Amino acid sequence: MAELNANNTPAEDLLKQHLEEVIELLNKQRLEETILQHQSMPRHDLVETLLHKQHQVALKQKLDQLHSADIAYILEALPLRQRLVIWNMVQSELDGQILLDVSDAVRQTLISDMDPDELLTATEQLETNEIADLAPDLPEDVLQELLESLNDQSRAQLESVLSHEDDTVASLMDFNMVAIRDDITLGVVLRYLRRRGNLPEHTDKLFVVDHQNALKGVLSLKRLLVNNPDERVSELMSNEVVHFKLSDEAADAARAFERYDLLTAPVVDEHNRLQGRICVDAILDYIREESDDEILNQAGLLEEEDLFSGIWQSLKNRWFWLGMNLITAFVSTRVIGLFENTIEQIVALASLMPIVAGIGGNTGTQTSTLIIRSLALGLISPSNVRKLVTKELGIAVLNGLVWGSLIGVVAYGLYRDAHLGMVMAMAMMLNLLVAAAMGVAIPLVRHHLKLDPAVGTSVLLTAITDSMGFFIFLGLATVFLI
Amino acid sequence: MAELNANNTPAEDLLKQHLEEVIELLNKQRLEETILQHQSMPRHDLVETLLHKQHQVALKQKLDQLHSADIAYILEALPLRQRLVIWNMVQSELDGQILLDVSDAVRQTLISDMDPDELLTATEQLETNEIADLAPDLPEDVLQELLESLNDQSRAQLESVLSHEDDTVASLMDFNMVAIRDDITLGVVLRYLRRRGNLPEHTDKLFVVDHQNALKGVLSLKRLLVNNPDERVSELMSNEVVHFKLSDEAADAARAFERYDLLTAPVVDEHNRLQGRICVDAILDYIREESDDEILNQAGLLEEEDLFSGIWQSLKNRWFWLGMNLITAFVSTRVIGLFENTIEQIVALASLMPIVAGIGGNTGTQTSTLIIRSLALGLISPSNVRKLVTKELGIAVLNGLVWGSLIGVVAYGLYRDAHLGMVMAMAMMLNLLVAAAMGVAIPLVRHHLKLDPAVGTSVLLTAITDSMGFFIFLGLATVFLI
Numbered sequence: 001m002a003e004l005n006a007n008n009t010p011a012e013d014l015l016k017q018h019l020e021e022v023i024e025l026l027n028k029q030r031l032e033e034t035i036l037q038h039q040s041m042p043r044h045d046l047v048e049t050l051l052h053k054q055h056q057v058a059l060k061q062k063l064d065q066l067h068s069a070d071i072a073y074i075l076e077a078l079p080l081r082q083r084l085v086i087w088n089m090v091q092s093e094l095d096g097q098i099l100l101d102v103s104d105a106v107r108q109t110l111i112s113d114m115d116p117d118e119l120l121t122a123t124e125q126l127e128t129n130e131i132a133d134l135a136p137d138l139p140e141d142v143l144q145e146l147l148e149s150l151n152d153q154s155r156a157q158l159e160s161v162l163s164h165e166d167d168t169v170a171s172l173m174d175f176n177m178v179a180i181r182d183d184i185t186l187g188v189v190l191r192y193l194r195r196r197g198n199l200p201e202h203t204d205k206l207f208v209v210d211h212q213n214a215l216k217g218v219l220s221l222k223r224l225l226v227n228n229p230d231e232r233v234s235e236l237m238s239n240e241v242v243h244f245k246l247s248d249e250a251a252d253a254a255r256a257f258e259r260y261d262l263l264t265a266p267v268v269d270e271h272n273r274l275q276g277r278i279c280v281d282a283i284l285d286y287i288r289e290e291s292d293d294e295i296l297n298q299a300g301l302l303e304e305e306d307l308f309s310g311i312w313q314s315l316k317n318r319w320f321w322l323g324m325n326l327i328t329a330f331v332s333t334r335v336i337g338l339f340e341n342t343i344e345q346i347v348a349l350a351s352l353m354p355i356v357a358g359i360g361g362n363t364g365t366q367t368s369t370l371i372i373r374s375l376a377l378g379l380i381s382p383s384n385v386r387k388l389v390t391k392e393l394g395i396a397v398l399n400g401l402v403w404g405s406l407i408g409v410v411a412y413g414l415y416r417d418a419h420l421g422m423v424m425a426m427a428m429m430l431n432l433l434v435a436a437a438m439g440v441a442i443p444l445v446r447h448h449l450k451l452d453p454a455v456g457t458s459v460l461l462t463a464i465t466d467s468m469g470f471f472i473f474l475g476l477a478t479v480f481l482i
Numbered sequence: 483m484a485e486l487n488a489n490n491t492p493a494e495d496l497l498k499q500h501l502e503e504v505i506e507l508l509n510k511q512r513l514e515e516t517i518l519q520h521q522s523m524p525r526h527d528l529v530e531t532l533l534h535k536q537h538q539v540a541l542k543q544k545l546d547q548l549h550s551a552d553i554a555y556i557l558e559a560l561p562l563r564q565r566l567v568i569w570n571m572v573q574s575e576l577d578g579q580i581l582l583d584v585s586d587a588v589r590q591t592l593i594s595d596m597d598p599d600e601l602l603t604a605t606e607q608l609e610t611n612e613i614a615d616l617a618p619d620l621p622e623d624v625l626q627e628l629l630e631s632l633n634d635q636s637r638a639q640l641e642s643v644l645s646h647e648d649d650t651v652a653s654l655m656d657f658n659m660v661a662i663r664d665d666i667t668l669g670v671v672l673r674y675l676r677r678r679g680n681l682p683e684h685t686d687k688l689f690v691v692d693h694q695n696a697l698k699g700v701l702s703l704k705r706l707l708v709n710n711p712d713e714r715v716s717e718l719m720s721n722e723v724v725h726f727k728l729s730d731e732a733a734d735a736a737r738a739f740e741r742y743d744l745l746t747a748p749v750v751d752e753h754n755r756l757q758g759r760i761c762v763d764a765i766l767d768y769i770r771e772e773s774d775d776e777i778l779n780q781a782g783l784l785e786e787e788d789l790f791s792g793i794w795q796s797l798k799n800r801w802f803w804l805g806m807n808l809i810t811a812f813v814s815t816r817v818i819g820l821f822e823n824t825i826e827q828i829v830a831l832a833s834l835m836p837i838v839a840g841i842g843g844n845t846g847t848q849t850s851t852l853i854i855r856s857l858a859l860g861l862i863s864p865s866n867v868r869k870l871v872t873k874e875l876g877i878a879v880l881n882g883l884v885w886g887s888l889i890g891v892v893a894y895g896l897y898r899d900a901h902l903g904m905v906m907a908m909a910m911m912l913n914l915l916v917a918a919a920m921g922v923a924i925p926l927v928r929h930h931l932k933l934d935p936a937v938g939t940s941v942l943l944t945a946i947t948d949s950m951g952f953f954i955f956l957g958l959a960t961v962f963l964i
Binding site: 012015016019020023067069070073076077078079101190193194196197198199201202203204221222224225226227228248249252255256257258259260261263280281283284285287288291292294295296298299300301304305307308311314315318321322325326329330332333334336337340343344347348349350351352353354355357358359362363365366368369370373374377378379380381383384387388391394395398399403407410414466 | 494497498501502505549551552555558559560561583672675676678679680681683684685686703704706707708709710730731734737738739740741742743745762763765766767769770773774776777778780781782783786787789790793796797800803804807808811812814815816818819822825826829830831832833834835836837839840841844845847848850851852855856859860861862863865866869870873876877880881885889892896948
């Protein structure tokens with residue numbers, strides 16, 4: 001892997017500079033293409049074509065200098081047409097790595113531009129765990145051919161990864177590791193490593209196994225380097241080691257990496273046999289992906305959209321939650337419909353009711369966000385739920401008193417109607433209680449039912465706080481004001 | 483740092499088990515305290531006290547076995563009273579590390595339970611960069627005394643970190659690194675490391691500097707291990723290295739770590755002199771914190787709340803955005819107020835208007851979330867903004883046609899009024915256009931003004947889509963239906 005030549009420019013600025021240069025070259029090229037098409041005088045043709053070639057060469061040179069991750073970034077930032085121009089110019093030995101580095105949405109546009117042979121060449125160079133990452137996006141026939149091209153060990157590894165669920169440790173695992181026995185000296189280990197001639201990326205420890213490949217401990221490179229070559233591995237290895245099983249949850253592994261500041265950790269099967277390792281860079285990608293997903297889901301998007309995805313694709317991505325919201329909006333509309341007689345008599349209710357519903361939604365979301373977070377951190381146990389509920393309801397009562405009175409006074413100020421003010425204040429208080437109760441209950445119940453508490457909670461919550469807000473406010477108004 | 487003894491239990495389950503055991507012991511203890519208080523018969527006293535002591539010893543033993551990060555987790559999950567019981571039982575040499583591991587909210591509860599001497603003892607053992615992390619939470623006098631206890635080099639380092647902004651590379655930096663010259667052989671380096679006797683945590687490369695401490699390159703441990711000891715550092719070091727300046731943005735450094743799969747990277751000052759390093763575990767914590775902040779901000783919370791924060795503290799945390807929402811809700815209320823005459827005549831408008839406003843808010847949030855994300859990734863440049871705006875407005879028009887017509891038909895179905903249906907459809911279409919335009923414009927303008935596009939966008943957006951939704955719908959109704 002080539003390293004970036006950063007000179008004195010910070011990595012991020014340099015990257016933007018690369019992007020601008022590429023865009024400039026692309027634009028020049030395009031301009032010339034346009035001129036060439038409109039040019040009728042033959043004697044200019046040669047010059048123009050030469051200039052065109054020259055820019056193409058410059059662009060190719062520029063790309064050849066770049067790290068695969070930087071090319072991935074440039075491809076993300078370009079609209080489809082230009083993206084494919086660049087993609088076809090990239091050195092084919094980087095193709096596989098770039099496919100791994102781009103986002104899912106962009107990957108699909110790149111793959112659909114490649115013929116099966118190109119795809120096969122690009123993916124054959126990848127490591128088993130990388131092929132597993134790409135597998136869902138590959139056409140069936142390419143995947144088949146790829147499987148056949150692998151040796152027995154790699155095929156077994158690939159099948160093992162693919163047989164586990166998406167969010168398990170198996171999906172984060174790679175197979176680049178050095179395993180040693182514990183009955184040799186450090187000197188032997190050092191000679192073995194020199195003979196080997198290289199070490200897998202990010203190796204910070206060697207895994208110590210017995211003759212059945214069962215994990216016995218780890219030897220950190222640190223200890224290998226600072227200790228006397230005569231000492232034995234068994235004396236220096238650590239046998240208290242954070243390790244994971246194939247079927248452990250990826251989120252748990254990520255928390256363990258954060259908590260214990262790990263760089264790599266061994267992965268074992270049910271019989272404690274060494275299967276692979278997890279590396280912190282896979283954890284970093286996982287955490288970023290999870291938090292992106294959470295933010296997208298909260299905004300009502302199913303998945304990440306490529307910045308220049310086709311409109312139709314974007315619509316598909318956005319319609320599910322829009323539709324859900326529309327349905328819940330209609331439900332709360334029907335609640336208002338029940339009270340149309342009341343509104344006809346006191347039209348001020350129509351202006352005030354969105355406030356009751358809106359603030360309910362806001363406080364409910366605050367509560368549910370904190371609960372979802374605590375659930376993710378594993379901080380909520382049966383023994384502290386009651387304390388938690390008491391706290392949230394206490395906050396709702398106080399909020400209700402403060403904001404309810406304030407809004408009651410403002411409503412009175414606007415319409416000079418003391419009863420209206422009191423109804424407004426009471427409705428606010430009650431709806432805040434509903435919101436707090438639901439903000440605690442919905443994530444807890446979803447968690448209890450083994451559903452992801454983060455998905456859909458917000459839509460369900462708003463539906464309830466809206467409907468209840470309208471119902472409570474208009475109901476109280478009907479009883480006390482009519 | 484002791485490593486976790488995982489035996490055959492996955493780290494996360496083991497942790498929950500630890501928590502349950504601690505809670506059980508705490509409850510037993512408490513029960514006995516209660517019995518002791520209500521016990522009047524003196525002859526039982528001795529037995530009870532003994533039993534009480536016994537549980538205390540068991541609890542202490544349990545805690546002594548745990549990793550500091552695990553104790554931090556247990557402290558997070560306990561209500562204040564029990565948290566402080568445990569905190570006072572923890573071995574004091576772990577105090578500093580635990581203070582670093584807990585969340586800001588819990589840290590404050592722990593610090594306010596310690597007297598200045600305890601705090602000083604706990605923090606004196608920490609490294610300079612760790613002291614810098616705690617500094618904002620320490621009482622002024624403790625911080626002063628701590629500064630005086632440091633040697634000149636550490637004090638200079640601490641002052642350098644504290645003089646930089648929170649979100650710069652300086653805040654992620656530590657000073658644990660090994661720097662070497664380039665004119666020596668690997669054999670000399672290996673002997674030097676053995677004489678040194680240890681290596682900083684997470685060292686994957688040594689930094690190569692000249693006699694003025696200017697960064698010349700890096701030598702990875704990998705190359706050190708697999709090459710012949712006779713070779714020179716200058717021949718094997720890599721001089722194309724991703725490095726950062728003290729004042730670079732932390733977010734950019736995080737992206738570079740993800741992009742180039744780094745474990746550590748050198749940090750230099752303006753004159754290219756080596757100042758420290760960034761380690762991937764600091765990046766991991768940074769990314770987690772940033773994404774947590776983003777999720778909390780979107781829900782209208784200023785910062786992370788401890789699960790058992792006092793009610794008053796929780797209220798302070800939540801009131802700012804609630805207040806903002808209330809103000810914007812009142813603005814849209816006043817828009818409705820303008821049309822009370824219209825609503826009085828066609829009361830159906832009151833039930834239908836929340837739909838127009840709500841769906842506008844939803845589509846606007848979808849658009850702005852994607853824009854905010856692309857801005858964070860640095861994917862938006864002047865050259866592609868127009869394409870982006872066209873795409874989002876195109877989606878809005880299509881969404882408007884589809885959902886607008888659908889809702890128009892439903893409104894007609896409900897009230898048997900074709901004109902009302904058409905007004906509803908038109909209002910939906912127009913408000914979706916407003917929402918898309920604002921969803922693109924607000925983050926871009928905030929970014930242009932160097933404001934964080936993620937903060938406040940959602941409140942501003944909803945305020946506009948609500949007000950405009952009501953205005954467009956009721957305005958059209960006034961023109962066409964009255």
